[in-house]
Amino acid sequence: MRIKICGITKPEQGRAIADLGATALGFICVSQTSRYVTPDCIRTIIEQLPENLDCIGVFVNSSEEEISQITTQTGLTGVQLHGDESPEFCRRLRQMNPKTEIVKAFRIKSWESLLATNAYFDCVDTFLFDAYHPHAFGGTGKTLDWDTLLQFCPVRPWLLAGGLTPDNILEALQQLSPSGIDLSSGVERSPGDKDLEKVARLFQQLAIGN
Secondary structure (H helix, E strand, O other), X not given: OXXXXXXXXXXXXXXXXXXXXXXXXXEEOOOOOOOEOOHHHHHHHHHOOOOOOEEEEEEOXXXXXXXXXXXXXXXXXXXXXXXXXXXXXXXXXXXXXXXXXXXXXXXXXXXXXXXXXXXXXXXXXXXXXXXXXXOOOOOOOOOOOHHHHOOOOOOOOEEEOOOOOOOOHHHHHHHOOOOEEEEOHHHEXXXXXXXXXXXXXXXXXXXXXX
16 A cells, blocks of 8 residues: 655655655645645755655646656656646646656545546546645645545545544554545644654554554
8 A cells, every 4th residue: 555645855764764664755745735835955865765656746737748747857756646736637647748747636625526537537547645725735634525435436546544643543544545635734833844653653554454
């Protein structure tokens, strides 16, 4: 199972989290957010990470050109689209970045929100399901209603996000079988400042679950 820790801002924390067992790290490329990191900082962090680690930049309604430029500049292996990007946008981005993983995030409000994913099955690699918030695109700590996903069988691998913590991760995985999990605020002291003790406890819980 993929384990993605998102909102990395500090090089030493990125390396430590990789050493604890994360398979992917996420970097917020949205300048007006509290977890934003510059492309230069992302590149510095990535240079210190194992080569087999997925490094994913999170974008919200950015242009294809901006995403491609930052991906090339930093060495990101994937991009996570957390805005209102259309299937057509994803197809154009795929053409520009054929070797880059494309993750499309969906803020799940209802069953209809899940049905919207069908339009993306041929233009993205991975889905991410997050909690719906009317004024934020992610990182809110709000827990996704897991019951909404019980009868849903995505056509792509998918990551479960939205309010996950070391305290509720086993409950979530008892109900659902995602391809991976994505945590941010659930393992933080404050936005962008990861709590390595919480991260370690997450992996301890996952070991218990296995």
